[in-house]
Every structure is written in C-alpha cells, then in structure tokens.
Amino acid sequence: GQNIDQPTEMTATEGAIVQINCTYQTSGFNGLFWYQQHAGEAPTFLSYNVLDGLEEKGRFSSFLSRSKGYSYLLLKELQMKDSASYLCAVMDSNYQLIWGAGTKLIIKP
Amino acid sequence: IAGITQAPTSQILAAGRRMTLRCTQDMRHNAMYWYRQDLGLGLRLIHYSNTAGTTGKGEVPDGYSVSRANTDDFPLTLASAVPSQTSVYFCASSDAGGNYNEQFFGPGTRLTVL
Numbered sequence: 001g002q003n004i005d006q007p008t009e010m011t012a013t014e015g016a017i018v019q020i021n022c023t024y025q026t027s028g029f030n031g032l033f034w035y036q037q038h039a040g041e042a043p044t045f046l047s048y049n050v051l052d053g054l055e056e057k058g059r060f061s062s063f064l065s066r067s068k069g070y071s072y073l074l075l076k077e078l079q080m081k082d083s084a085s086y087l088c089a090v091m092d093s094n095y096q097l098i099w100g101a102g103t104k105l106i107i108k109p
Numbered sequence: 110i111a112g113i114t115q116a117p118t119s120q121i122l123a124a125g126r127r128m129t130l131r132c133t134q135d136m137r138h139n140a141m142y143w144y145r146q147d148l149g150l151g152l153r154l155i156h157y158s159n160t161a162g163t164t165g166k167g168e169v170p171d172g173y174s175v176s177r178a179n180t181d182d183f184p185l186t187l188a189s190a191v192p193s194q195t196s197v198y199f200c201a202s203s204d205a206g207g208n209y210n211e212q213f214f215g216p217g218t219r220l221t222v223l
Contacts, residue, residue, distance in 0.1 A: 033211070043152070043214050045212070045213075097212065
C-alpha cells in the first residue's frame with residue numbers, strides 16, 4: 001500500500017528553526033509537495049521537490065532523498081503566523097497526490 | 110471570480126437527502142479534483158477529472174458522483190447522504206501539462222449529515 005508518515009504535532013519557539021520530517025512509500029514517484037494549511041482554511045502550496053537535494057525559498061527550505069523515501073521542511077526565523085498544519089504529499093505513478101495526515105506546528109512566544 | 114470558488118460554505122443535511130457541492134475555477138485549468146478531509150487523516154481523493162468530458166474515481170468514490178461538462182465547473186453530488194459523509198470537502202484544480210502539478214484549492218465546504 002501507499003503510505004506517507006509525518007509527526008502529528010510539533011512545538012517550537014518564535015524566532016527558532018524547526019524541521020518537519022516526512023517519509024513515504026508509494027507506487028512510483030513524480031515529485032513531493034509541501035503545503036501549508038491554517039486552521040479552517042484551504043491548503044496552499046509551499047514547495048516542490050523532484051530531484052534529490054535542497055530547495056530554498058526564503059525562510060522555508062525543503063529537502064528530498066528519493067533513495068531513502070524521505071523529505072523534510074525546514075522553517076527558519078519562526079513567526080507566530082507560521083502556526084499551521086504542514087502537509088506532505090507525493091505524486092504517484094498515476095500523477096495523483098497521496099497525502100500525509102499533516103503536522104500541526106504550534107509556535108510559542 | 111478569482112481562483113476557485115465553492116458553494117455552499119457550510120451545510121447541515123438530513124441523512125438520505127441529495128446534495129450537490131459546487132466548484133468553479135477561472136484559471137482555465139484542465140484538471141480538477143474533489144477531496145475530503147477528516148480529522149487525523151490526510152486529504153483523500155474522491156473523484157478527479159483530467160479534462161472536460163472525462164472523470165475518474167479516486168481513493169474513496171463510493172456514494173459520490175461527479176460530472177465535467179465544461180472546463181470551469183466540477184460539481185460533486187451525494188445521491189443519498191449518510192452520516193459518514195460528514196467532512197470538509199475541498200475542490201482543487203491544476204494545469205496538468207507536465208510533471209509539475211501544483212494544485213490550487215478552493216475554500217472548502219463543511220458538510221454535516223445528521
């Protein structure tokens with residue numbers, strides 16, 4: 001079966017750095033996505049990785065290792081507005097997205 | 110219209126009733142999707158459409174039907190609602206012209222079936 005695993009909840013301090021991990025087992029791989037979802041809102045796109053390595057976009061970076069079935073999202077200089085759920089999703093061989101349950105990130109002052 | 114809209118925003122429905130959730134996009138995306146999101150679970154694909162006139166079944170299609178008469182609209186119908194269909198429903202679209210397939214989401218419909 002297909003499976004995406006990520007921690008249910010994480011807590012971090014404003015101004016700090018946090019890493020959210022995602023491991024996956026899917027039938028085929030056509031890229032990995034990270035989305036942000038604030039409570040009561042729709043998911044919004046953060047990043048896309050299809051090749052191994054680190055993609056940096058401002059305060060957010062995403063890393064992929066296809067051989068290990070592993071990705072992480074790194075958030076730097078945390079702000080209170082970063083409190084949200086972070087969803088990991090993998091595009092399988094049918095070009096459909098398989099979603100993890102999401103990691104709820106709580107930022108404390 | 111900017112992006113994707115969904116209607117209604119929320120709905121309380123008696124079991125056994127028929128309900129259509131509406132979704133419209135103005136980005137001329139060829140692919141559209143319906144997901145449900147339940148607490149503790151990832152988004153689960155109900156149905157999708159790669160282009161106008163075609164539809165396909167996702168992970169959890171039972172009890173739901175869709176149509177794609179044109180590029181912009183992708184309604185989701187519950188023929189006879191049951192309490193297990195209580196969920197938040199998201200419509201999404203993408204310009205599925207290649208491997209990079211970012212999906213854009215509507216604001217969601219919160220459905221409660223009693």
